[in-house]
Amino acid sequence: MTAIVVYIDQLDAPGKLSTTVGQLLTLARGAGEPVAVVAGPASAALLAELGAYGVARVLHSEQAELGEYLVAPKADLVAQAAAAVSASAVLVDNSPAGKEIAARAGVALNAGVITDAVAVTYDGGTLVAHKSVLAGSYTVQARATSAVAVISVKAHSVEASLAAEAVIPAVEAVEVAFAPASLAARVTKRTPRAASGRPELEDARIIVAGGRGLDGDFTPVEELADVLGAAVGASRAATDAGWISHASQVGQTGKKVSPQLYISVGISGAIQQKAGMQTSKLIVAVNKDAESPIFEIADFGIVGDLFKILPQAVEEIKKRRA
Amino acid sequence: MENSALNIVVLVKYVPDAQFDRHLTGDAHTIDRSESILSELDEYALEAALALTDARGGAKAGNVVTALTLGPASAAAAVKKSLQIGATQGLHVTDDALAGSDASATSLALAAAIKTLGPVDLVITGMASTDGETSLIPAQLAARLGLAQLTFASELEVEGGTVTARRDGDDYSEEIEASLPALVSVTDQANEPRYPNFKGIIAAKKKKVTTVSLADLGLAASAVGAEGSLTTVSAAAERPARTAGTIITDSGDAGIQLVDFLAAQKLI
Numbered sequence: 001m002t003a004i005v006v007y008i009d010q011l012d013a014p015g016k017l018s019t020t021v022g023q024l025l026t027l028a029r030g031a032g033e034p035v036a037v038v039a040g041p042a043s044a045a046l047l048a049e050l051g052a053y054g055v056a057r058v059l060h061s062e063q064a065e066l067g068e069y070l071v072a073p074k075a076d077l078v079a080q081a082a083a084a085v086s087a088s089a090v091l092v093d094n095s096p097a098g099k100e101i102a103a104r105a106g107v108a109l110n111a112g113v114i115t116d117a118v119a120v121t122y123d124g125g126t127l128v129a130h131k132s133v134l135a136g137s138y139t140v141q142a143r144a145t146s147a148v149a150v151i152s153v154k155a156h157s158v159e160a161s162l163a164a165e166a167v168i169p170a171v172e173a174v175e176v177a178f179a180p181a182s183l184a185a186r187v188t189k190r191t192p193r194a195a196s197g198r199p200e201l202e203d204a205r206i207i208v209a210g211g212r213g214l215d216g217d218f219t220p221v222e223e224l225a226d227v228l229g230a231a232v233g234a235s236r237a238a239t240d241a242g243w244i245s246h247a248s249q250v251g252q253t254g255k256k257v258s259p260q261l262y263i264s265v266g267i268s269g270a271i272q273q274k275a276g277m278q279t280s281k282l283i284v285a286v287n288k289d290a291e292s293p294i295f296e297i298a299d300f301g302i303v304g305d306l307f308k309i310l311p312q313a314v315e316e317i318k319k320r321r322a
Numbered sequence: 323m324e325n326s327a328l329n330i331v332v333l334v335k336y337v338p339d340a341q342f343d344r345h346l347t348g349d350a351h352t353i354d355r356s357e358s359i360l361s362e363l364d365e366y367a368l369e370a371a372l373a374l375t376d377a378r379g380g381a382k383a384g385n386v387v388t389a390l391t392l393g394p395a396s397a398a399a400a401v402k403k404s405l406q407i408g409a410t411q412g413l414h415v416t417d418d419a420l421a422g423s424d425a426s427a428t429s430l431a432l433a434a435a436i437k438t439l440g441p442v443d444l445v446i447t448g449m450a451s452t453d454g455e456t457s458l459i460p461a462q463l464a465a466r467l468g469l470a471q472l473t474f475a476s477e478l479e480v481e482g483g484t485v486t487a488r489r490d491g492d493d494y495s496e497e498i499e500a501s502l503p504a505l506v507s508v509t510d511q512a513n514e515p516r517y518p519n520f521k522g523i524i525a526a527k528k529k530k531v532t533t534v535s536l537a538d539l540g541l542a543a544s545a546v547g548a549e550g551s552l553t554t555v556s557a558a559a560e561r562p563a564r565t566a567g568t569i570i571t572d573s574g575d576a577g578i579q580l581v582d583f584l585a586a587q588k589l590i
């Protein structure tokens with residue numbers, strides 16, 4: 001069986017596996033021998049979790065450079081560890097940093113890189129990445145033709161599952177030889193962003209998103225989101241106006257989401273907004289302008305004033321639940 | 323150190339206009355490039371370069387902004403538009419053998435093209451191309467050129483020989499600092515791109531555009547294109563277009579009808 005490297009960042013929240021990493025480990029176990037490459041400490045708690053996913057081999061580095069400089073040192077770690085275990089594939093999460101680690105590891109390993117995979121399957125010895133392109137208008141299957149494949153995988157590409165039998169991983173500390181240019185972009189300050197307390201956009205089954213129509217007050221959207229247990233999204237018009245955090249932006253330059261239900265409120269449906277949400281299972285739109293392009297893709301559309309419709313819906317849901 | 327003139331390369335990609343339906347064609351499932359334009363997200367890269375060079379006295383003071391594109395003959399339009407907006411000169415990498423290049427092959431050829439320009443202070447790119455949308459090229463170029471990588475910058479400053487950027491992530495906002503030369507990719511939060519004006523359109527006619535082939539770059543045809551690429555697309559399927567469903571007009575009870583819809587879909 002060939003080694004499949006999964007990159008795990010333990011610099012920010014050591015001791016805890018993110019849900020996406022559990023999914024990547026599950027994918028790796030299905031395709032070969034999962035090898036965890038960890039930036040940061042390999043704590044007992046982490047090793048127990050990795051063992052439960054069937055990871056028998058862990059390579060890690062606690063070199064300070066990994067956190068002191070942007071992305072590049074992490075890519076050096078991944079590339080050098082992947083070469084050391086003769087990996088046939090490297091899996092990373094699809095965050096901006098994950099994609100950039102993939103990009104640089106691809107150069108170092110002379111490996112093909114595929115981003116934004118929504119599923120990874122196994123076909124006669126090669127990994128096949130499934131992704132959607134051109135703002136969701138096509139789905140394609142891509143594969144690497146190189147000896148090593150590097151794939152960044154979106155959240156929920158597979159359901160995380162533990163191995164039938166837990167193993168006790170062997171741990172090796174590795175000493176990364178950083179390229180000089182990898183230690184050139186120094187992170188001088190990190191300011192944590194406030195958490196909203198609501199589900200993350202990528203994880204949410206339901207998203208309620210608001211646009212310029214909210215006119216400065218996101219309360220109606222937030223109240224509907226809270227009764228539905230939904231995440232709150234926004235158009236760029238709303239984030240640019242400062243009504244809500246830029247992290248909530250959905251679209252071409254924001255998050256690309258595919259929830260079960262996307263409720264679009266006071267959003268016209270510009271092409272850049274649609275690029276981030278038109279692969280949602282169901283779309284509901286509330287907009288006072290019947291000509292808004294959002295209605296062209298809505299499964300259920302309501303032409304009307306959001307300030308009347310949303311509070312009424314919130315009341316009705318509470319009433320039915322009482 | 324004072325603010326001396328800068329030599330900047332801006333990457334501008336020629337991409338299918340997203341306002342129209344976009345298609346994959348042929349056995350290799352490559353993008354149909356008719357109806358193409360300068361990538362909207364590269365306008366932010368160009369603006370970032372022009373803001374920096376304007377602040378240093380512009381072209382008169384020896385600042386250079388080279389608009390670089392890699393693409394078919396028609397991609398010259400992306401360079402031309404960049405010159406109209408304010409770039410000083412253009413560089414167009416074009417060769418039949420480049421067709422079907424993936425990120426690895428594209429970054430290889432772009433890196434070779436940038437090297438022909440001699441020492442540059444900054445390479446500035448968009449955060450993603452609006453067609454491929456991988457965001458791989460900036461990181462691969464930085465790796466291949468051995469440049470400091472400051473990517474997804476929502477703020478960018480150059481003071482003396484030091485570049486600083488702000489990078490906004492989901493969990494953190496980071497300040498990044500490096501010495502020049504460096505590669506920066508900018509987001510659509512970084513600035514407000516300017517439009518070409520009449521003077522710029524006239525001035526662009528006199529600006530120099532250099533067109534180079536693979537041979538000029540010392541690259542073999544087999545190093546790029548489908549042959550030199552390290553990924554292939556083995557299958558592609560067009561998704562059925564979304565169609566409009568039920569549209570109602572509120573006559574006082576639309577909120578309740580919304581809840582009925584959610585209940586029917588078992589979402590509450």
Ligand SMILES: Cc1cc2nc3c(=O)[nH]c(=O)nc-3n(C[C@H](O)[C@H](O)[C@H](O)COP(=O)(O)OP(=O)(O)OC[C@H]3O[C@@H](n4cnc5c(N)ncnc54)[C@H](O)[C@@H]3O)c2cc1C
Pocket residue numbers: 210211212213214234235236237238249250251252253254265266267268269270271272273276286287288289292304305306307362363510
């Ligand atoms: C490079 C680039 C990248 C971009 N990236 C993104 C992106 O990632 N995401 C994104 O969303 N946009 C993005 N945009 C912006 C996009 O083009 C649109 O400008 C933006 O999506 C518009 O936001 P909006 O729909 O909220 O505002 P508008 O287009 O102004 O629409 C507001 C809507 O609210 C409705 N409305 C007003 N009042 C009420 C009311 N009381 N009740 C009900 N309806 C009401 C109006 O009828 C209108 O349709 C990008 C643009 C560029 C150039």
Ligand SMILES: Nc1ncnc2c1ncn2[C@@H]1O[C@H](COP(=O)(O)O)[C@@H](O)[C@H]1O
Pocket residue numbers: 333334335336361363364367390391392393425428446447448449450451452454455456457458459460
């Ligand atoms: N063929 C190309 N020609 C010029 N610039 C490019 C090309 N491909 C990518 N780029 C640049 O790299 C950025 C990121 O592209 P991508 O990695 O394809 O998402 C773009 O915004 C451009 O600035």
